[in-house]
Amino acid sequence: MNSLYIIYAPPQAENPLLSIVLAFIEDQALAEAEMHKAYNKCFLRPEATHISFASKEELYQFALFLTQEYSVHEAILLSTQDFNMAIENVHNLANLQNLFQKFGQVISNPEINQKKKSFFTKMLSKK
Amino acid sequence: MELNNKTDPTLPGENWFYYWKTSPSLWPQKIKLLSEHRQVFIPLNPVVHFLTADEIDVGEKRAEANLPHLIKLCAEHNLEAVLLFPVSPAPFLTNGGLPSFLAKSLAISNKQLAYAILDHDHRLNKVYSFYNPKVYPYFKKLYTELSKALSQLTDQFQVIGINSSFFSEGQKHSFWEDNSDCAERAFFRFLKNNPPTDNDELKSKKEFQKLMQELFEQVGQDSFEKQWRGTLEIIFLGSAPENLFFRHREEHESQKKYFDLIQTITDSGEKPTCILIPPHLKEGNLSKFSKLLSSFTLSNQLLNHSGYEDHNTQFKNERFFQLILQDSHLHNPFIAETGLLQNLEKNYRASFVLENDINVKEDNEFKNIIIFDGEAINDISFKKILRAFLAGYKIIINRSNLEKIFEKKILQFVLENDLSSEKVRHHTVVESFSLGMGRIVLFDADQLKENKLENKEEFWQAIWNYLNVKHISVLAPKDIFFLWRSRYPQAGELQFARVLELNLFNPTSYKKTIQLKVPRNFSMSKQKNQHHAQVKNLPSGPEIEILPGGSLALEFGQHEDGESDE
Numbered sequence: 001m002n003s004l005y006i007i008y009a010p011p012q013a014e015n016p017l018l019s020i021v022l023a024f025i026e027d028q029a030l031a032e033a034e035m036h037k038a039y040n041k042c043f044l045r046p047e048a049t050h051i052s053f054a055s056k057e058e059l060y061q062f063a064l065f066l067t068q069e070y071s072v073h074e075a076i077l078l079s080t081q082d083f084n085m086a087i088e089n090v091h092n093l094a095n096l097q098n099l100f101q102k103f104g105q106v107i108s109n110p111e112i113n114q115k116k117k118s119f120f121t122k123m124l125s126k127k
Numbered sequence: 128m129e130l131n132n133k134t135d136p137t138l139p140g141e142n143w144f145y146y147w148k149t150s151p152s153l154w155p156q157k158i159k160l161l162s163e164h165r166q167v168f169i170p171l172n173p174v175v176h177f178l179t180a181d182e183i184d185v186g187e188k189r190a191e192a193n194l195p196h197l198i199k200l201c202a203e204h205n206l207e208a209v210l211l212f213p214v215s216p217a218p219f220l221t222n223g224g225l226p227s228f229l230a231k232s233l234a235i236s237n238k239q240l241a242y243a244i245l246d247h248d249h250r251l252n253k254v255y256s257f258y259n260p261k262v263y264p265y266f267k268k269l270y271t272e273l274s275k276a277l278s279q280l281t282d283q284f285q286v287i288g289i290n291s292s293f294f295s296e297g298q299k300h301s302f303w304e305d306n307s308d309c310a311e312r313a314f315f316r317f318l319k320n321n322p323p324t325d326n327d328e329l330k331s332k333k334e335f336q337k338l339m340q341e342l343f344e345q346v347g348q349d350s351f352e353k354q355w356r357g358t359l360e361i362i363f364l365g366s367a368p369e370n371l372f373f374r375h376r377e378e379h380e381s382q383k384k385y386f387d388l389i390q391t392i393t394d395s396g397e398k399p400t401c402i403l404i405p406p407h408l409k410e411g412n413l414s415k416f417s418k419l420l421s422s423f424t425l426s427n428q429l430l431n432h433s434g435y436e437d438h439n440t441q442f443k444n445e446r447f448f449q450l451i452l453q454d455s456h457l458h459n460p461f462i463a464e465t466g467l468l469q470n471l472e473k474n475y476r477a478s479f480v481l482e483n484d485i486n487v488k489e490d491n492e493f494k495n496i497i498i499f500d501g502e503a504i505n506d507i508s509f510k511k512i513l514r515a516f517l518a519g520y521k522i523i524i525n526r527s528n529l530e531k532i533f534e535k536k537i538l539q540f541v542l543e544n545d546l547s548s549e550k551v552r553h554h555t556v557v558e559s560f561s562l563g564m565g566r567i568v569l570f571d572a573d574q575l576k577e578n579k580l581e582n583k584e585e586f587w588q589a590i591w592n593y594l595n596v597k598h599i600s601v602l603a604p605k606d607i608f609f610l611w612r613s614r615y616p617q618a619g620e621l622q623f624a625r626v627l628e629l630n631l632f633n634p635t636s637y638k639k640t641i642q643l644k645v646p647r648n649f650s651m652s653k654q655k656n657q658h659h660a661q662v663k664n665l666p667s668g669p670e671i672e673i674l675p676g677g678s679l680a681l682e683f684g685q686h687e688d689g690e691s692d693e
Binding site for chain 1: 233235238239240241243245249251253369371372373375376378379
């Protein structure tokens with residue numbers, strides 16, 4: 001299953017907005033310019049210079065949009081705070097691989113998942 | 128994760144030896160493996176030497192902490208021990224080099240991510256904050272003890288300070304960058320005593336980080352006064368905080384990624400190391416490439432100090448163009464928007480370096496081209512420019528952001544010395560002054576930026592022709608990597624003024640063809656280190672075919688300027 005991983009920084013005293021630190025699929029980081037394009041398209045904010053979000057809901061909406069743009073099954077979001085807390089207790093790589101699954105927020109791409117469902121339905125109906 | 132069988136935890140490469148990762152009874156065996164080299168680099172690991180907060184051991188109690196014994200062992204194997212003294216958090220050490228009683232708060236990068244770094248063995252090193260006020264006094268105590276323990280061996284080792292950095296989004300970042308609460312509190316205390324004059328908190332933070340680094344450096348200098356050989360800033364490949372997410376799966380690691388990074392980092396004038404890269408990835412080409420580079424870093428640091436014979440007849444890394452910029456990174460608008468970077472990458476890739484300051488040797492017979500962005504010129508660099516010009520260097524200056532005072536000073540210098548000058552318009556106004564071999568060319572980058580790309584290309588080509596630039600052009604696909612080295616001729620090569628070595632590597636899975644344009648003042652003299660590669664001599668110049676994983680080195684003799692030209 002293809003996943004998009006997003007690491008975001010929660011609001012801070014000097015920056016009250018949420019921002020994306022890193023987004024990647026497999027071993028490819030999403031380029032800043034590509035994400036900007038997607039951001040403008042998602043929120044219709046052509047004048048925006050920074051990718052930032054007023055709330056978690058807005059971030060989740062963008063994550064969902066990205067799953068559709070990149071045709072991946074899901075986006076898994078993890079805050080830097082959660083990552084930093086989790087990494088303190090990680091001692092081996094197996095744990096690190098589970099970190100996103102354990103602490104992340106999963107946003108599924110209904111388009112792909114529905115397509116998959118209808119395919120199986122078709123198969124079953126053939127039988 | 129299955130670790131590669133060939134991984135040796137004690138030997139991460141580049142002649143480094145992690146003494147704490149093996150039993151002291153195996154030290155002789157491991158040291159023997161390095162005996163084909165001249166030096167062994169031994170990073171100091173404070174974690175090994177603190178038994179408790181109050182008890183330091185440099186070999187009196189436990190064999191694994193016995194550094195004097197290790198240094199003696201190196202001498203027995205005719206190896207010079209070079210101790211690497213961390214003057215910053217170290218990504219290759221557990222806790223960044225802090226014993227557990229000092230590792231209290233994780234260091235946090237500017238991206239708000241904790242520093243968690245995989246080493247060559249794919250083990251996780253978490254970096255803890257060095258801004259904990261207890262760290263400095265404990266370090267001072269440890270190194271004072273260590274210098275006492277090594278006082279009988281003063282002529283058997285040397286010490287180099289290592290300031291660790293990582294490379295992220297095209298720029299170097301120091302491991303002193305730390306946004307943890309601990310670091311913020313320390314910075315707050317610093318600001319209280321040193322209020323910023325211009326309200327620029329970011330600038331103050333940089334100053335604070337520099338001050339911290341200097342404090343640790345001072346400990347090294349004071350403890351190892353005679354053996355201290357200065358500090359080297361090294362970029363550890365694979366240590367950027369975001370790298371963890373790609374590196375933790377072995378299938379996501381690739382040689383080509385590291386070749387790319389090494390080329391970008393060295394073009395930016397920085398020094399990379401592959402110490403954190405797993406050995407199986409370094410095998411073959413990457414290993415050769417990084418070996419050539421590491422000789423350029425640590426060994427060169429030692430060569431700059433007295434006590435070493437003249438190494439002029441040994442190859443040293445060479446860059447024919449020095450680009451001096453205030454912000455020396457590849458996105459700098461001066462080089463990116465004037466077509467200069469595109470021109471150099473097309474014709475002279477791997478032949479230029481970005482720097483912050485002019486660095487010339489006046490007695491050097493070969494004068495490389497120096498290109499200055501006007502804003503990088505200050506009183507000190509201006510004096511160096513004039514000295515370089517008098518010594519015969521060719522210097523190109525962007526006058527569009529040059530302070531008026533320096534432009535006036537140049538014109539005054541021209542009038543006072545009655546220098547010949549020329550002024551032409553070629554896509555922008557170009558003014559040139561000459562004295563003997565020396566040239567100063569002034570041009571307006573802002574005007575040049577307005578031109579089409581082909582005009583910019585034409586402009587730089589005209590400048591190279593005017594300055595009589597005669598270098599070998601390597602027309603190679605982007606995924607072929609290479610580097611230049613040079614040396615003075617040896618006894619049998621006196622027909623040449625210097626010898627250049629071109630090292631080519633193909634990390635891809637495809638056969639690649641490279642063409643060379645060799646000006647007449649060069650003659651190919653040797654092919655060596657040939658591995659899955661062949662050279663064809665065509666009327667248009669040498670053509671090289673390199674198979675996947677192949678590599679090749681070519682030597683060229685360079686005749687005196689004009690000797691065999693025309």
